[in-house]
Amino acid sequence: MAPAPAKPVPGWPGWIDLASPHTETARAFYSDLFGWSFYTLSLPDYGDYTVFSLGDVQGPEVAGMQGLADDSQPPSWTCYFKVEDLRTAVDAVKAAGGRELTPPADYAGLGSMALCMDPEGADFGVARLGNVIEFGAANRPSTMCWAELACRDTGRARRFYGEVFGWRAVECEYHGSVYTNWELGDRALAGMVSMDHGWPPQYPAHWIPYFWVDDCDASAARAAELGAAVRIPPTDVRPGRYAMMTDPSGARLAVITPRTTAGPGGAA
Structure with missing residues (x-):
């Protein structure tokens, strides 16, 4: 990835998060492998959400993690791409042959996102520009x-x-x-x-x-x-x-x- 634009631009990666059945194991694995720290947010209606940061807990945010929604969901990383308007983006996904998996929603004031699937069956997310939780660091070692x-x-x-x-x-x-x-x-x-x-x-x-x-x-x-x-x-x-x-x-x-x-x- 080339250096990201100085200001957020629609279409660019804006966040990633991991859905894992064993969050404690994942925290230990990624903290050791990349030198990440983490803190946990308790989100009303959504449960615990882990935010990984580069270096110590005060460092820039680099990724998130949550538990699996149910046993049928496979462990996976989801890439979120920035958009100006979630509803417009999801409508564009459907018009181009994709699917809306979860509707646009605000996650306890941290950010507005939606999950989609492309025509090939690959999941991805769209995230509104200006979210509180988005990359604090990317395109550098350990990110x-x-x-x-x-x-x-x-x-x-x-x-x-x-x-x-x-x-x-x-x-x-x-x-x-x-x-x-x-x-x-x-x-x-x-x-x-x-x-x-x-x-x-x-x-x-x-x-x-x-x-x-x-x-x-x-x-x-x-x-x-x-x-x-x-x-x-x-x-x-x-x-x-x-x-x-x-x-x-x-x-x-x-x-x-x-x-x-x-x-x-x-x-x-």
């Missing part, structure tokens, strides 16, 4: 620096996200494979990979966050020691060296050591 969509019909995904957020899909080739960068203006903010025959047939489309680490190999090894399953071992790609894993509860994430100080988007 999210990239978001990536994995899906099967990349053409349909291009049309959908172009209509909803105004993103432009730019393809690049690397070692015989095609990778798509999502761009807004002159900045890359996310990517997309095609789920080809190498993926299990029933594996769902999904968004996955990438976290910036100083040493990909050391972070992947430490994650495994902490109970993660490393699905793709440290591998060199054009933007840097990355590894993909599931945390101890099964939520997907990736770590990357970028080749440039601009982050993955600046090197893509």
